[in-house]
Structures are given as structure tokens and as C-alpha cells.
Amino acid sequence: MSDKPIKNALYYHQHPKPGKIEVTPTKALSNQTDLALAYSPGVAEPCLEIAKDPSSAALYTARSNLVAVITNGTAVLGLGDIGPLASKPVMEGKGVLFKKFGGVDVFDIEINEKDPDKFVDIVASLAPTFGGINLEDIKAPECFFIEKKLREKIDIPVFHDDQHGTAIITAAAILNGLKVANKDISTVRLVASGAGAAGIACLDMLVEMGLKRENILVSDSKGIIHDGRTEGMDDRKQRYATKTDIRTLDEATVGADIFLGVSRAGMMTKDMVKQMAKSPIIFALANPTPEILPEEIKEVRDDAIIATGRSDYPNQVNNVLCFPYIFRGALDVGATTINEEMKLACIRALSKLAQKAVNDDSDSYVGKTPVFGPEYLIPRPFDPNLIIEIPLAVAKAAMESGVATKPIKDFNHYRASLERYVYRSGMVMKPIFEQAKLTPKRVVYAEGENGRVLRAVQEIVNSQLASPILIGRKKVIIEQLDRLGLETSILDQVEIIEPDNNPYFRECVAEYHKAKGRKGVSLTLAQNYVRTKTTVLASLLVKLGKADAMICGMVGNYHRHLGHITDILDKADGVKNVAALSAISLQKGVFFFCDTMVNNNPTTDELVAMTLQSANHVKRFGITPKAALLSHSNFGSANDDDAKKMSNAVSILHEKHPQLEVEGEIQADAALLENLRKGVINDSKLNGEANLFIFPNLDAANISFNMVRILSDGVTIGPILLGLEKPVHVLKPFASVRRILNMTALCSAEQGEVS
Numbered sequence: 001m002s003d004k005p006i007k008n009a010l011y012y013h014q015h016p017k018p019g020k021i022e023v024t025p026t027k028a029l030s031n032q033t034d035l036a037l038a039y040s041p042g043v044a045e046p047c048l049e050i051a052k053d054p055s056s057a058a059l060y061t062a063r064s065n066l067v068a069v070i071t072n073g074t075a076v077l078g079l080g081d082i083g084p085l086a087s088k089p090v091m092e093g094k095g096v097l098f099k100k101f102g103g104v105d106v107f108d109i110e111i112n113e114k115d116p117d118k119f120v121d122i123v124a125s126l127a128p129t130f131g132g133i134n135l136e137d138i139k140a141p142e143c144f145f146i147e148k149k150l151r152e153k154i155d156i157p158v159f160h161d162d163q164h165g166t167a168i169i170t171a172a173a174i175l176n177g178l179k180v181a182n183k184d185i186s187t188v189r190l191v192a193s194g195a196g197a198a199g200i201a202c203l204d205m206l207v208e209m210g211l212k213r214e215n216i217l218v219s220d221s222k223g224i225i226h227d228g229r230t231e232g233m234d235d236r237k238q239r240y241a242t243k244t245d246i247r248t249l250d251e252a253t254v255g256a257d258i259f260l261g262v263s264r265a266g267m268m269t270k271d272m273v274k275q276m277a278k279s280p281i282i283f284a285l286a287n288p289t290p291e292i293l294p295e296e297i298k299e300v301r302d303d304a305i306i307a308t309g310r311s312d313y314p315n316q317v318n319n320v321l322c323f324p325y326i327f328r329g330a331l332d333v334g335a336t337t338i339n340e341e342m343k344l345a346c347i348r349a350l351s352k353l354a355q356k357a358v359n360d361d362s363d364s365y366v367g368k369t370p371v372f373g374p375e376y377l378i379p380r381p382f383d384p385n386l387i388i389e390i391p392l393a394v395a396k397a398a399m400e401s402g403v404a405t406k407p408i409k410d411f412n413h414y415r416a417s418l419e420r421y422v423y424r425s426g427m428v429m430k431p432i433f434e435q436a437k438l439t440p441k442r443v444v445y446a447e448g449e450n451g452r453v454l455r456a457v458q459e460i461v462n463s464q465l466a467s468p469i470l471i472g473r474k475k476v477i478i479e480q481l482d483r484l485g486l487e488t489s490i491l492d493q494v495e496i497i498e499p500d501n502n503p504y505f506r507e508c509v510a511e512y513h514k515a516k517g518r519k520g521v522s523l524t525l526a527q528n529y530v531r532t533k534t535t536v537l538a539s540l541l542v543k544l545g546k547a548d549a550m551i552c553g554m555v556g557n558y559h560r561h562l563g564h565i566t567d568i569l570d571k572a573d574g575v576k577n578v579a580a581l582s583a584i585s586l587q588k589g590v591f592f593f594c595d596t597m598v599n600n601n602p603t604t605d606e607l608v609a610m611t612l613q614s615a616n617h618v619k620r621f622g623i624t625p626k627a628a629l630l631s632h633s634n635f636g637s638a639n640d641d642d643a644k645k646m647s648n649a650v651s652i653l654h655e656k657h658p659q660l661e662v663e664g665e666i667q668a669d670a671a672l673l674e675n676l677r678k679g680v681i682n683d684s685k686l687n688g689e690a691n692l693f694i695f696p697n698l699d700a701a702n703i704s705f706n707m708v709r710i711l712s713d714g715v716t717i718g719p720i721l722l723g724l725e726k727p728v729h730v731l732k733p734f735a736s737v738r739r740i741l742n743m744t745a746l747c748s749a750e751q752g753e754v755s
């Protein structure tokens with residue numbers, strides 16, 4: 001790695017506050033009564049209940065959803081024994097993944113103790129706090145002893161992620177790789193580099209799946225593990241000590257079908273790759289730098305099936321595909337352990353999920369459906385099916401194998417409860433990103449010198465979400481990239497348009513003068529605007545077809561930007577007015593608000609139009625729109641003009657668009673709560689909870705959205721500008737890098753002609 005991405009990673013970890021996680025209370029503590037319940041005297045009641053019946057801790061505390069990620073820092077990724085303190089970013093990272101992907105709460109615990117007996121005692125003594133223990137990055141062979149002892153001592157699931165998580169994912173991906181290569185597990189020859197925690201566990205699992213022990217050669221830091229070797233051996237390595245004259249990895253790879261790297265960076269060479277069998281399966285899983293990089297393999301073989309542990313290559317074989325979900329399933333049934341049956345269920349579910357990706361029409365997410373094959377052996381970490389299918393399979397296996405203390409009675413209900421995690425994890429943008437990568441557009445950024453824009457552009461270039469065009473001074477952009485620790489090489493894939501040296505200057509001025517000449521803008525003034533107002537220039541580039549979409553608003557006033565844009569760009573065909581749609585992804589789901597930015601007091605017709613436009617946009621997220629036209633009035637309970645215009649708009653929508661689930665005029669609580677709604681009317685066209693709120697005026701929409709945004713910890717998207725001829729979005733000055741990325745993806749994902 002050069003030091004630029006490293007600086008970027010340091011910035012990420014440092015801002016907006018140090019680290020990656022925090023602890024958030026789940027109960028209000030807002031008055032004297034709350035205080036008396038949460039703390040003394042009320043807190044004594046659950047304490048006494050738990051003292052009487054320990055299982056009631058699951059009812060009165062966070063224990064049953066709380067997992068400890070525990071390490072002593074002796075084998076941190078492939079970085080070696082860097083100690084417990086230095087391992088903390090990895091452990092916090094595991095915590096984030098547990099929470100984001102599986103809804104599991106985590107305390108990361110870094111223990112300064114290498115003695116295995118003492119370490120076991122410390123961890124075992126923590127069991128009352130947790131519903132499960134996830135051991136992480138503890139070196140072999142101590143990790144085997146530690147895990148075994150802990151499993152004997154405590155009756156909550158103990159899982160060593162580097163062993164079993166890695167083994168589960170690797171087994172699923174190798175089974176699928178063999179299917180793609182059309183090879184049989186019982187006859188293939190495998191060479192492993194690494195016989196530590198991950199290595200031995202992967203081999204044990206593959207043997208359980210049918211790989212012949214005699215077809216395996218393993219190498220560690222002392223060379224090939226062979227019969228009679230004594231140096232650096234332990235019981236587990238001994239099981240893979242083969243009768244062989246081969247002593248080096250180089251010799252071992254001749255004719256091998258599979259290479260499994262769970263050791264260190266750079267252990268495999270191109271020469272080794274060359275001498276492997278036809279369609280070799282090469283899993284270089286060391287983190288952060290694999291045993292060999294995919295591009296090096298591709299230089300010498302075009303038939304290799306490749307996986308790494310990283311997210312920037314296809315086939316990320318990483319235990320993140322396992323631990324959030326296996327724990328989710330285990331915790332949900334109160335499993336006392338994670339047993340072989342649960343691990344096998346996880347392997348089968350993972351492998352099936354990837355194989356299912358064959359033109360799968362059932363996928364409710366729009367955008368590219370990955371197709372099972374050499375570049376897609378295993379689901380991707382953001383696959384929303386993981387949180388549904390894996391815990392279901394694990395929970396069933398726990399029940400069938402008799403280790404579930406809280407068996408699930410209704411699996412349909414359980415499935416539905418898992419679906420809610422999909423939105424919690426910010427996966428709402430997934431279909432948009434997938435579509436964006438298929439149809440990347442030329443997106444022009446009016447504030448191309450802005451630091452957050454440049455950070456976003458780095459990711460946009462890396463992930464090929466769009467072809468960025470930056471408006472700004474090249475010299476300043478380079479200085480900014482350097483200051484921010486970003487790669488200046490991204491500029492190879494970015495077009496820069498300098499306002500003072502603009503190759504389209506004449507065309508832009510002519511176009512602007514055409515639009516504004518009869519509105520008091522002289523030719524000289526037009527020249528001045530094109531040179532000095534970057535939003536004007538960006539809009540002109542879109543108008544002239546030099547860019548497909550635009551993003552602005554990092555500096556200045558929203559309406560001033562919007563004014564410049566609407567001076568130049570037309571509305572889409574048939575559209576009367578533009579409007580802004582803002583979304584927020586909350587624990588309960590994703591909710592859309594319209595119009596949060598543009599129209600002060602929309603008319604009935606404008607409300608109808610914005611409901612339809614918003615509903616179309618909601619569908620782009622793979623979500624069925626359920627619209628509510630909100631009011632202070634509930635189905636005629638008030639009789640003023642504001643209530644009537646909402647009611648009239650709903651009548652038009654019911655008549656002309658009967659397929660749309662829409663209701664109103666309706667109060668916000670009745671829009672969200674079906675029971676409340678049913679108490680007023682019994683023929684509602686809206687089922688369940690509304691997710692698209694259309695407001696009677698700008699004040700109501702803007703105030704409500706900002707209130708929800710600040711009072712919740714939701715991920716916000718937007719404002720999405722609806723109704724223009726081209727995708728153009730005005731952000732707010734506080735827009736984060738993530739927001740810019742999301743809005744860029746929306747621009748690229750917009751269907752329609754690219755000029």
C-alpha cells in the first residue's frame with residue numbers, strides 16, 4: 001500500500017469522532033420517574049427476578065443480544081502479534097459488522113494476557129455479561145486450547161471466528177468453485193499455505209466435506225508439514241503430516257487443483273500459479289495483503305478461479321459473511337453452543353445463495369443480478385439475503401440438534417422479523433449502486449475543489465460509479481488531494497474543467513445568453529456568470545450534453561443554486577413543477593418525505609404530480625411505495641382548504657392511479673399505524689405502514705424531515721430533485737462524503753438516454 005490510502009483510513013477512523021462504535025441507551029431517561037425505574041429503586045426488581053431465575057436475564061437485560069469480541073492481539077489479521085491495544089481497530093470493526101449486518105450488539109474486549117490458562121479464566125468470568133463469545137485473532141496453537149476450554153466451562157456459544165467463520169466461508173466457496181471448475185472434491189489435490197487457526201480449521205472442514213487427507217499438502221513457516229518433522233509441530237498440524245519428499249511450497253503446487261492461502265502476504269509466486277492444474281482454484285485469503293494479488297494470477301493464467309479476503313476484488317471470502325449471521329441465528333433461539341450442525345447449515349445456505357444467483361427473477365432488488373460463476377462463488381457482504389437465509393438455516397439446525405433453549409414457533413414470522421435488518425444496515429442504497437455501476441454517467445461536480453467532493457470522487461473512481469467531471473482549478477485540486485492524503489492518480493480518470501480555461505466557454509455563454517438574454521442578462525454579464533458561477537457552468541455543461549448529470553450545493557444557498565439550474569435546464573416532459581424528495585433509513589424501515597425543499601404551497605394538481613414522481617423514485621430502491629397525503633385532518637375531521645386540497649388530490653389519485661397504495665387526507669400517526677387508521681375508515685387503500693409522506697406545504701415537510709433526521713440515528717438520502725430533464729441534485733452544505741456518493745449513484749442509476 002502507498003501511504004495515501006493509509007492516510008485516508010486514518011482520517012476515516014479519526015472523524016467525526018475517534019473510533020467506530022459507541023454505546024447508546026435503549027430506554028428514555030428523561031425524568032424522575034425514568035430515573036427511578038432505570039436506576040435505584042426500580043432496578044432492584046429485575047435484579048431480584050434474575051437472582052431467582054437466571055434465564056430471565058434475557059427478558060430484563062441486553063445480554064441475549066450482546067456478544068463479546070475478544071482477543072489478546074497475538075495474530076491480528078496477517079499482521080502478527082501486534083498486541084491487544086493495536087488490535088482494537090479490528091475488534092471495533094468486527095463490532096460494527098456484527099451490528100450493521102446482523103443487528104448484534106458487541107463489546108470489544110482486548111485482553112493483555114498471553115498465558116492460555118489465565119486468558120480462559122478471564123474470558124470465562126465475563127460470561128454473565130454476554131449471550132455469546134466471539135474469539136478473534138488469537139494465534140495458533142493457543143487458540144485451539146482456549147476455545148476448547150471455554151466451550152467446556154461456559155454454556156453460551158463460543159466461536160473462534162478465524163477458525164470456524166473462515167472455515168465455513170472457505171468451504172462454501174470451495175464447494176462452489178469446484179462446481180464451476182467441474183471437479184470432484186474427493187479427487188482434487190489441495191496445497192495450503194498456513195497451518196494456524198484459519199488454516200487448520202479450513203482443512204478440517206474440507207475433510208469433513210469429502211476432501212481426502214492424503215490429497216492435502218500443508219506448508220507453514222518451517223516449510224512443508226511432513227511425516228517425521230518435529231520442528232514447530234503440534235497435534236493439529238500432525239494430522240496433516242504427509243509421507244512425502246516434497247519440502248517447499250513451490251514443489252507442492254505442481255499439478256495442484258486448489259491453493260488455500262491463510263498465512264501471510266506474498267507467499268505465492270506467479271511461477272507456482274503457472275504450474276497448477278487446469279482451472280486452478282486459488283484462494284489467497286491473508287489480510288490485508290493476500291498471498292498473491294489477483295492481477296498477478298491473471299498475468300499468467302486465464303483459467304484461474306480466484307478469491308481473496310478483501311472487498312476490492314470479486315469473491316471476497318471473508319468471515320464477515322458468517323459471524324454476524326451465525327450469531328444472529330444462535331442468539332435468536334438461545335443456543336447453548338454453535339455446533340457442527342449449525343456450521344454445516346451455514347455452509348449449505350451460503351453456497352445455495354450464491355448458486356441461486358442465476359438470472360434470479362425473484363430478486364426484488366432492481367439492478368444487476370450477479371450470476372453464479374468464477375467471479376461470483378459466494379454472496380457479497382451487502383447481499384440482503386444473507387441476514388434472512390443464514391440465521392434461518394442456523395436457527396433450524398440449532399433446534400433440530402437440540403441446543404436451542406428458545407425454539408422458534410413460527411418461521412414465517414421469524415423470516416419477517418429478519419427482513420427488518422435489511423433496512424437497518426443502510427442496504428437501502430444497494431439496488432441503486434448496482435444499477436449505477438451498470439450505467440455509469442458523466443457527473444459534473446460544481447464545487448470540484450471541495451474536500452468532501454474529492455474524497456467522494458476517489459471512491460467514485462475506485463468503484464466506477466460514474467465518470468466525474470470536476471469544475472475547479474487543477475492546481476488547487478492537486479494541492480487539495482495531496483493535503484487530504486488522496487491519490488492524485490485518480491485524476492487520470494477525472495475530467496477537470498477550469499472556469500478560466502474552459503474549452504466550452506463560447507458554447508456555454510451562447511447557451512446562457514439564449515436562456516437569459518431577454519431576462520436582463522447581457523452578453524458581458526453572461527460571460528461573467530459562466531466564468532464565476534460554477535453552478536451555472538455545471539448546468540450549462542449538462543444542457544449542452546457535455547455531462548449527463550450534476551451535483552452542487554456544497555457551498556451556498558439551496559434556492560440560489562436551484563434558481564441557476566432552472567434558468568438553464570427544462571422540466572422533464574409533462575412535468576409542471578420540480579420538487580424535492582428526502583429519505584431516511586431508520587430501524588423501522590425507509591421513509592420518504594416530499595416536498596422538503598421547493599414548493600411553498602403546492603396545489604392539488606401539483607400534489608398529485610409529486611406523489612406520482614415520488615412513488616416512481618421509491619420503486620427505484622426496490623421498495624413498494626405506500627403513500628400518505630398528510631394533514632392535521634383525518635378523513636374529513638376538519639374542513640379547511642388545506643385539508644380539502646389533500647383530500648382532493650387523493651380522490652384524483654384513487655380514480656386515475658388505482659394501482660397505487662395511497663390514502664388521505666390523513667394524520668401522520670394514522671398513516672403509520674394501521675389499527676388507528678382502521679378505527680376511522682374500514683376501506684383504506686393503504687395497507688400496513690405508509691412509507692411515502694406527501695405534505696401539504698414546505699414548512700410541514702421540511703420541519704418534519706429535519707426533526708426526524710436529528711432525533712433519530714437514521715441514514716439520510718437526498719434531497720433528490722424530481723422533475724428536471726436530467727438528473728441534477730442540490731445538496732446541503734453539510735453533505736457528507738457518503739451523501740455525495742449516494743447522490744452520485746442516484747445520478748448514474750437514473751434510467752434513460754445518455755447523450
Ligand SMILES: NC(=O)C1=CN([C@@H]2O[C@H](COP(=O)(O)OP(=O)(O)OC[C@H]3O[C@@H](n4cnc5c(N)ncnc54)[C@H](OP(=O)(O)O)[C@@H]3O)[C@@H](O)[C@H]2O)C=CC1
Nearest residue numbers: 075077078140195196197198220221263286287309318319
Ligand atoms: N479471509 C478471511 O476471512 C480470513 C483470513 N485470515 C488470514 O489468514 C492469515 C492467518 O490467520 P490465522 O490463522 O488467524 O493466524 P495464525 O497466526 O494462527 O496462523 C498463521 C499461519 O501462517 C503461517 N506463516 C506465517 N509466516 C509464514 C511464512 N513466512 N511462510 C509460511 N507460513 C507462514 C504460520 O506458520 P507457523 O504455524 O509455523 O507459525 C501459521 O501456520 C492472516 O493473514 C489472516 O488475515 C484469517 C482469518 C479469516
Ligand SMILES: CC(=O)C(=O)O
Nearest residue numbers: 077078162287318319
Ligand atoms: C478476516 C479476519 O478475521 C482476519 O483476517 O483475521
Ligand SMILES: [Mg+2]
Nearest residue numbers: 077136137162
Ligand atoms: Mg480475524
